[in-house]
Amino acid sequence: MLEHFEKFLSGRGLRLTRQRQQVVQVFLSQKDHVSAEELYLKVKKESPEIGYTTVYRTLKLLFEADLAHVHNFRDGFSRFEPAHLVEHHDHLICRKCGGITEFANKHIEKMQENVAREHGFKITDHTLDIYGVCRDCQ
Amino acid sequence: MLEHFEKFLSGRGLRLTRQRQQVVQVFLSQKDHVSAEELYLKVKKESPEIGYTTVYRTLKLLFEADLAHVHNFRDGFSRFEPAHLVEHHDHLICRKCGGITEFANKHIEKMQENVAREHGFKITDHTLDIYGVCRDCQ
DNA sequence: TTTTATATTGAAAACGATTTTCATTTCCGT
DNA sequence: ACGGAAATGAAAATCGTTTTCAATATAAAA
Numbered sequence: 347m348l349e350h351f352e353k354f355l356s357g358r359g360l361r362l363t364r365q366r367q368q369v370v371q372v373f374l375s376q377k378d379h380v381s382a383e384e385l386y387l388k389v390k391k392e393s394p395e396i397g398y399t400t401v402y403r404t405l406k407l408l409f410e411a412d413l414a415h416v417h418n419f420r421d422g423f424s425r426f427e428p429a430h431l432v433e434h435h436d437h438l439i440c441r442k443c444g445g446i447t448e449f450a451n452k453h454i455e456k457m458q459e460n461v462a463r464e465h466g467f468k469i470t471d472h473t474l475d476i477y478g479v480c481r482d483c484q
Numbered sequence: 485m486l487e488h489f490e491k492f493l494s495g496r497g498l499r500l501t502r503q504r505q506q507v508v509q510v511f512l513s514q515k516d517h518v519s520a521e522e523l524y525l526k527v528k529k530e531s532p533e534i535g536y537t538t539v540y541r542t543l544k545l546l547f548e549a550d551l552a553h554v555h556n557f558r559d560g561f562s563r564f565e566p567a568h569l570v571e572h573h574d575h576l577i578c579r580k581c582g583g584i585t586e587f588a589n590k591h592i593e594k595m596q597e598n599v600a601r602e603h604g605f606k607i608t609d610h611t612l613d614i615y616g617v618c619r620d621c622q
Numbered sequence: 623t624t625t626t627a628t629a630t631t632g633a634a635a636a637c638g639a640t641t642t643t644c645a646t647t648t649c650c651g652t
Numbered sequence: 653a654c655g656g657a658a659a660t661g662a663a664a665a666t667c668g669t670t671t672t673c674a675a676t677a678t679a680a681a682a
Contacts, residue, residue: 361649363659382640397661402640418556423639438605449599457592458614465585466619467576475611476596481604499629499678520669535632540669561668 347374347413347430354411368393369404370413379417379425379446419446419475436473440480447480485512485551485568492549506531507542508551517555517563517584557584557613574611578618585618 351370352362372389373380380388386401405426408414415427419439436454438447454474462469489508490500510527511518518526524539543564546552553565557577574592576585592612600607 399661438603441608447603451595451599454592454595457589461587461589462614465576467616468622469614469616472614473611476600476607477609478605478607484606537632
């Protein structure tokens, strides 16, 4: 997955620098949906000299390289998720604890395709976020 | 629907002022998904003295009164939709022209409930946005 | 009706996440 | 080593949205 990124970068005439490597490494080792700031703080722990800007820039590159998915749950900032090996899925978001549970449902996907077909619409992607209260918070 | 708003306001010790009336009237006569700025410009046409701030504040009140739904398609700002008489629905968003098509599908809703039940999750609401290219843009 | 308290307004300033600028540093190919 | 492009990080800018604040309007009390 790091090779994928390196290939993507060199294809654009860009370099895999120490800082980018560091950010990518921390990002990929991450299972949760991290915000830019959360990632920045984690990176900073190991490499205090790396700046906010670089984290943002690297996240953008990861997104463009299809190595990161971006989500906007309703908390004001973008959350990033490693795309490596992760199958497509949707989210249950708890309004109390903020916890995010992933799920996948082929039926729902199929039906979305049906709806799109009925409208002559060609799907590129979609977002299905279900908000409510999770088991632990009830 | 205006009475609903008035009732909501007075229940909070708030007043239905001329400005609020004006904003609400323009908003409700609107079918599309308007951004705050778009609404501001339309309101301004009839009442040039009404300020940006008041539009924002009134939209917030409408939202709290359940008279407006808020959506975040991926264009950077919130879009508001009159909730009056509008049945719940989801969206097909065209990446080329930005056009938004609404649809409703009971099967998909049911399946979401099933998924939630499996996770012991209590749904309050959800967002299903399908992105792609609409018929006219292909 | 006058007083009083409270809500409302609009302009401007503040906010917060993200992006851009810019001077400096690093890296690669020659 | 050298020259040029890319990368960095701090600070400033951006942009949608919210807050502040002094002035105004309005409802209720006296």
